[in-house]
Amino acid sequence: MNIGDVAERSGLPAKTIRYYEDIGLVKPLRSANGYRSFRERDVHKLAFLGRARALGFSIEDCRNLLKLYEDDHRTSAEVKQIAEEHLDRIDRKIAELTEMRATLSHLVDACAGDHRPDCPILSDLATKPEDIALLKETGGARKARI
Amino acid sequence: MNIGDVAERSGLPAKTIRYYEDIGLVKPLRSANGYRSFRERDVHKLAFLGRARALGFSIEDCRNLLKLYEDDHRTSAEVKQIAEEHLDRIDRKIAELTEMRATLSHLVDACAGDHRPDCPILSDLATKPEDIALLKETGGARKARI
DNA sequence: GATAAGGCTTCCACCAACTGGAGGGTCAAT
DNA sequence: ATTGACCCTCCAGTTGGTGGAAGCCTTATC
Numbered sequence: 001m002n003i004g005d006v007a008e009r010s011g012l013p014a015k016t017i018r019y020y021e022d023i024g025l026v027k028p029l030r031s032a033n034g035y036r037s038f039r040e041r042d043v044h045k046l047a048f049l050g051r052a053r054a055l056g057f058s059i060e061d062c063r064n065l066l067k068l069y070e071d072d073h074r075t076s077a078e079v080k081q082i083a084e085e086h087l088d089r090i091d092r093k094i095a096e097l098t099e100m101r102a103t104l105s106h107l108v109d110a111c112a113g114d115h116r117p118d119c120p121i122l123s124d125l126a127t128k129p130e131d132i133a134l135l136k137e138t139g140g141a142r143k144a145r146i
Numbered sequence: 147m148n149i150g151d152v153a154e155r156s157g158l159p160a161k162t163i164r165y166y167e168d169i170g171l172v173k174p175l176r177s178a179n180g181y182r183s184f185r186e187r188d189v190h191k192l193a194f195l196g197r198a199r200a201l202g203f204s205i206e207d208c209r210n211l212l213k214l215y216e217d218d219h220r221t222s223a224e225v226k227q228i229a230e231e232h233l234d235r236i237d238r239k240i241a242e243l244t245e246m247r248a249t250l251s252h253l254v255d256a257c258a259g260d261h262r263p264d265c266p267i268l269s270d271l272a273t274k275p276e277d278i279a280l281l282k283e284t285g286g287a288r289k290a291r292i
Numbered sequence: 293g294a295t296a297a298g299g300c301t302t303c304c305a306c307c308a309a310c311t312g313g314a315g316g317g318t319c320a321a322t
Numbered sequence: 323a324t325t326g327a328c329c330c331t332c333c334a335g336t337t338g339g340t341g342g343a344a345g346c347c348t349t350a351t352c
Contacts, residue, residue, distance in 0.1 A: 013310090014329090016309085023309090034329080035318080035330075074263050076257050076258050101237065104202075115221045116221065121229050125194050125201075126190070126215065127193070169338095179300085
């Protein structure tokens with residue numbers, strides 16, 4: 001099967017499939033004309049990858065999950081550990097975003113959003129570094145990135 | 147002021163400050179020896195950037211916020227719009243992560259996590275793309291199947 | 293005067309996970 | 323023979339930095 005059909009069947013863009021071959025996640029055969037020739041198990045693997053990525057697993061996690069998937073002697077404990085670590089990462093990310101959201105929505109609510117220049121959002125952002133240092137010392141947390 | 151002091155005062159790594167100069171967010175002067183020479187307003191700007199980044203604003207948002215901050219004729223509506231758009235992005239991200247979390251935690255709960263190879267997590271990831279398409283079409287709840 | 297430590301400089305490379313595009317070969321049908 | 327839809331490789335760019343090498347500058351110490 002050519003890459004176009006595989007793309008359609010797996011739901012992944014052809015570019016992504018080529019990329020996954022590049023980094024060694026799939027190893028399709030090659031036809032005489034140089035085209036990639038995918039077997040059923042390649043398509044299956046790619047669908048697996050697509051689903052794992054959709055759940056937010058990193059490529060490295062995917063690589064490990066795929067290895068376990070193909071290993072008859074795996075234990076479900078190994079799989080579960082990867083999933084639980086990922087779940088933790090998701091939880092931390094959600095917590096981080098939720099905190100951002102809280103601060104930001106507080107600022108947005110306080111902003112008139114009219115023709116005047118006075119703006120609590122800018123005032124907050126302009127908090128002097130000394131003040132931030134003060135907040136840091138006293139345990140005020142100011143760190144988080146999307 | 148040299149970059150080391152500015153790093154300490156603004157809370158940003160020196161590397162990041164150089165990067166911000168690279169992309170035109172700050173324009174420190176230069177001393178005779180070639181060292182960057184930061185004025186108070188540069189430090190202030192950098193602190194502003196650090197705070198905006200901590201709230202998850204993109205660099206482009208930061209650039210615009212900074213421009214508004216320095217514009218006496220800005221309206222708070224302009225600022226609020228940027229903030230609200232960002233808030234929406236955060237909300238979408240939280241929703242996305244929350245959905246991932248739900249699916250994944252179901253799977254984790256269903257997994258024995260023992261020495262046996264049977265694993266609902268892998269089974270789910272291995273769901274054939276055709277089945278996913280089918281479930282989509284019929285509105286079937288694939289999570290219930292587990 | 294030599295030298296060592298620390299701070300500063302530039303530049304290049306790298307991270308994740310792709311995505312876009314250029315330039316060109318292949319295939320099926322008209 | 324020529325279109326048009328595929329396919330190929332390779333290079334560059336994305337976001338927001340971070341790490342490291344090679345090499346000045348400054349200050350202190352011996």
